[in-house]
Amino acid sequence: xxxxxxxxLPPLFGSSHLETGLVGPxxxxxxxxxxxxxxxxxxxxxxxxLPARLYSKxxxxxxxxxxxxxxxxxxxFPTLVGSMLSRDVLNLGYAGAGPDFYLNNKVLLSxxxxxxxxxxxxxxxxxxxxxxxxxxxxxxxxxxxxxxxRMTDGPAYEWYRKEKGGEAALDLVRETQENWxxxxxxxxHAIQTKTILFWFSERSTDFEPKGGSFQELMGEFPxxxxxxxxxxxxxxxxxxxxxxxxxxxxxxxxxxxxxxxVEVYFAGASRARNxxxxxxxxxxxxxxxxxxxxxxxx
Numbered sequence: 001x002x003x004x005x006x007x008x009l010p011p012l013f014g015s016s017h018l019e020t021g022l023v024g025p026x027x028x029x030x031x032x033x034x035x036x037x038x039x040x041x042x043x044x045x046x047x048x049x050l051p052a053r054l055y056s057k058x059x060x061x062x063x064x065x066x067x068x069x070x071x072x073x074x075x076x077f078p079t080l081v082g083s084m085l086s087r088d089v090l091n092l093g094y095a096g097a098g099p100d101f102y103l104n105n106k107v108l109l110s111x112x113x114x115x116x117x118x119x120x121x122x123x124x125x126x127x128x129x130x131x132x133x134x135x136x137x138x139x140x141x142x143x144x145x146x147x148x149x150r151m152t153d154g155p156a157y158e159w160y161r162k163e164k165g166g167e168a169a170l171d172l173v174r175e176t177q178e179n180w181x182x183x184x185x186x187x188x189h190a191i192q193t194k195t196i197l198f199w200f201s202e203r204s205t206d207f208e209p210k211g212g213s214f215q216e217l218m219g220e221f222p223x224x225x226x227x228x229x230x231x232x233x234x235x236x237x238x239x240x241x242x243x244x245x246x247x248x249x250x251x252x253x254x255x256x257x258x259x260x261x262v263e264v265y266f267a268g269a270s271r272a273r274n275x276x277x278x279x280x281x282x283x284x285x286x287x288x289x290x291x292x293x294x295x296x297x298x
Contacts, residue, residue, distance in 0.1 A: 025095035026071050032255045032262050034074055042107035044094060047076070051088040054111070060294065061090045061112045063102055064121025067200050067221075068093025071277045072251060077200075078119070080287035085294060090115060096153075098127025099183040100138030103190055113192040117297045119290060120187065120237065122199045125173075125180040125224025126153035132160060132172055153223075158214045166211020173209045173217060177224055181232050188236035194297045197230075197237040200278065200286050202246045205230050221276075238297060243289035248279030 024038045024045025037048035047069050051059060062068050062078040068091065070076025082089035092108060094101060102108055112118050129135045133142035133156055140153040151159070161169035188195055199205060203220045205227040210216040218224060234240045250273040255262040263270040278286070 026066070026069070029264055029266070030071065032257070033072065033253055033264070034256065036069075041092075042105055042111075044105075046094065047091050051090055053088060054090070055114060056088060057114055057116060058087065059090050059115040060085070060087050060298075061115035061118035062093060062121070063097070063108075063112065063118065064093045064198070064200075065097045065123050065127075065222075066093070066095050067278050068119075068121045069095060070283065071095075072253065072274045073278065073280050073283045075280070075283065077278075077283040077286035077290070080283060081119075081290055081294065084287060084291055085298070087116075087298075093121070094139075096124075096127055096140035098123045098125075098135060098138050098140070099180070099187045100128065100135060102138070103183060103187055104138055109190050113190075115193055117194045117196065117294060118191050119196045119198050119241075119294075120191070122197065122201075122222050122225060122230065124153075124222045125176050125229075126157070126218065128176055128180045128183060130172055130176045130179060154214070154218075157218060161211065161214060161217060166217075169217055170209060170211045173224055177226070177229055180224065181229055184233040185236050188233065194239075195237045196239045196241055196290070196293050196297065197234050198286075198290065199230065199240075199242040199244070200282075200289075201244060202249075204244055239293045241289050241293045243282075243286040245278075245282045245285040247285060248281030250275045251279040 027036050027038050038045040039048040039050050060081060068078065070093065076091065078089045078091040090111065124140065127135050127138060127140045132145060134145060136143055142151050142153055142156045144151060144156065160172060201221055207219045207226040209219065209224065253262050253264055253272055253274055261272045263272045267276050
């Protein structure tokens with residue numbers, strides 16, 4: 001103590017407090033709820049543990065965003081699928097990932113192409129570049145091209161809608177949708193093994209963007225993606241599976257050590273309930289939706 005002031009305490013979420021010692025997306029904020037056992041692979045921290053036979057040609061690979069990673073789910077659907085089918089799995093889901101996140105990483109593409117089958121989650125269109133914003137590393141952090149300002153996807157599109165108007169924002173969304181289709185087709189062909197395109201959402205594929213408000217412009221996850229876009233890309237995959245579910249939401253967030261409610265900052269506020277990411281029950285629904293399509297390809 002100095003002058004009656006307590007010494008500064010170490011940060012609650014410092015790396016020395018983590019079982020794995022690695023801090024990637026979600027680990028720091030969520031550690032009181034779940035230890036994601038994150039591991040470094042190809043320069044990024046993915047959810048662990050890695051399969052013991054990482055280079056086995058019998059693996060089922062999974063790629064996508066936070067839904068595949070399994071935020072707030074102790075047992076995400078890739079792990080459930082592995083248990084159901086008695087297969088080792090490689091979960092390469094990553095926070096905010098779009099198709100270019102994988103297209104731009106040759107190591108990940110090599111690992112995926114070595115798998116028996118790869119499940120490709122339908123990822124958000126907000127993680128794709130366009131003429132106004134560049135997606136950094138193929139994720140939902142955008143760089144505004146005219147001044148290099150970094151912005152997350154929501155504020156970026158809301159700024160453009162307010163600055164340029166609803167019609168201009170609609171034109172930008174349509175450009176982005178077209179780029180998403182191209183990237184998803186490229187990804188389907190870059191993964192040189194059997195693939196399943198997987199729609200996992202609270203909503204159906206029906207979506208038509210409108211410029212009247214931010215919500216009407218973007219829609220729900222996977223943002224910007226419509227039935228017409230899915231129809232254009234699904235033929236480039238070996239199979240298509242869907243899971244539309246809201247089961248188990250909102251999900252109470254519970255401290256795994258004390259059993260007490262705990263708040264986590266996400267979606268713009270500190271919350272004691274998960275209202276956005278798939279609940280554990282939804283992960284069960286997702287795994288069941290994938291069982292038959294995977295059996296057919298395996």
